[in-house]
Amino acid sequence: MYLIGVDLGGTEIKTGIVSKDKGIINKVSIPTEANLGAEKVAENIIKTIKIISEGKLDRVEGIGIGSPGSIDRDHGIVRYAPNLPFHNFELAKAISDELKIPTFVENDANAFALGEWYFGSAQGLKHFVALTLGTGIGGGVVSHGILITGKDGIGAELGHVIVDPDGPLCGCGSRGCIEAIASARNTARWAKEFSIKIPDNMIVKLAGSIDEIESKHVFMALEKNDFVAKMVVDKITDALAKAIANFAHIFNPEMVIVGGGMSKAGDALLKPIKEKVDLYLMPSFRNSFKIMQSSLVEDAGILGASAAAMYHSR
Numbered sequence: 001m002y003l004i005g006v007d008l009g010g011t012e013i014k015t016g017i018v019s020k021d022k023g024i025i026n027k028v029s030i031p032t033e034a035n036l037g038a039e040k041v042a043e044n045i046i047k048t049i050k051i052i053s054e055g056k057l058d059r060v061e062g063i064g065i066g067s068p069g070s071i072d073r074d075h076g077i078v079r080y081a082p083n084l085p086f087h088n089f090e091l092a093k094a095i096s097d098e099l100k101i102p103t104f105v106e107n108d109a110n111a112f113a114l115g116e117w118y119f120g121s122a123q124g125l126k127h128f129v130a131l132t133l134g135t136g137i138g139g140g141v142v143s144h145g146i147l148i149t150g151k152d153g154i155g156a157e158l159g160h161v162i163v164d165p166d167g168p169l170c171g172c173g174s175r176g177c178i179e180a181i182a183s184a185r186n187t188a189r190w191a192k193e194f195s196i197k198i199p200d201n202m203i204v205k206l207a208g209s210i211d212e213i214e215s216k217h218v219f220m221a222l223e224k225n226d227f228v229a230k231m232v233v234d235k236i237t238d239a240l241a242k243a244i245a246n247f248a249h250i251f252n253p254e255m256v257i258v259g260g261g262m263s264k265a266g267d268a269l270l271k272p273i274k275e276k277v278d279l280y281l282m283p284s285f286r287n288s289f290k291i292m293q294s295s296l297v298e299d300a301g302i303l304g305a306s307a308a309a310m311y312h313s314r
C-alpha cells in the first residue's frame, strides 16, 4: 500500500508516492500557478498525483497535503495561506471528490514534525520539537505522542517566540521573534547590514556583492573563519539557543530537530547552538535532550505530507 505526499508551495507543487517502508518511490514537481486561482491549484495537485501514481492509484491509502498558512485540519480547509489563492477553500474535498481517496491537509511545519516522526530522526519518540529554518521559521511539537495544535489548530507557532523585545520588527507585527532574527532571510539581512560597515569580508566576496548575499554565503564564509560571518552566526545561534531553552522548559522534549534550508549548514549552525543553550537552561534541563539536524533534507516536505495522512487517519 502507498501514500501520496503533496508539498504545496507558492511557486511549486512537489508530489511523491511513498511506501511506508521504502520512503519515496517516485516524485514530480510542477508550477503551482497560484495566480490562476484556487480551483486551478487543486487541479494541478490532482495532475501531479495522477502522474506519479500511474497504475497504483487503487493501492493509495491516503493523500496528505502540507500547506503553508492557517489550516482547519478537521475539515481539510485552508483558511488562509500566504502566496496561495486560498481563502476558506475546501482543498481536501476538491481532491478526494475527484480521486475518491481520503485526503488530509496539514500545516507544512506540523507536517515536517510528523515526517521526522514517521521517517526521520524522531522515530519512536513521544516528546520532541521540530523547527524549520527557511525564509520564515516554522515549528511543530509532539508531546505525549500527540501533535500539539491547540484550540483553533494554529498553535506551535514556534517562530514567533520573542527572544529580544527590542529586536528587529517581525512580519507578524511583534519585535524580536526568532523568525525576525534567525530565519534564512534575516540571516542574510544581518550579513548585508554588517557588510555595509565592514565591506571587506569573505561573505561579500563569495556572494559577488552585498545585494546578492544569501544565508548560504554566511556559512561558506564561516568555514573560512570570516570575522563578519562569525558575528552573524553568533547573533542567530544565540537567538535560537534562547528559543530552544524556552521550548525545553515548556515541553521537556527528548529531542529538538532543526530542519529547513538553513539546517544544511550542519554543525556550523548546531555546534554554537548546543554550546549556548546551556547558558539559558535550568540546571536540571542541561543534557536532557538532543539537538539534531533533520535527516530528511530535500524530501522533508513530501515525506511530512504523507506522514500527515498516516497520522490523521490513524
Ligand SMILES: [Zn+2]
Residues within 6 Å of the ligand: 159, 160, 170, 171, 172, 173, 174, 177, 179, 180
Ligand atoms: Zn513574529
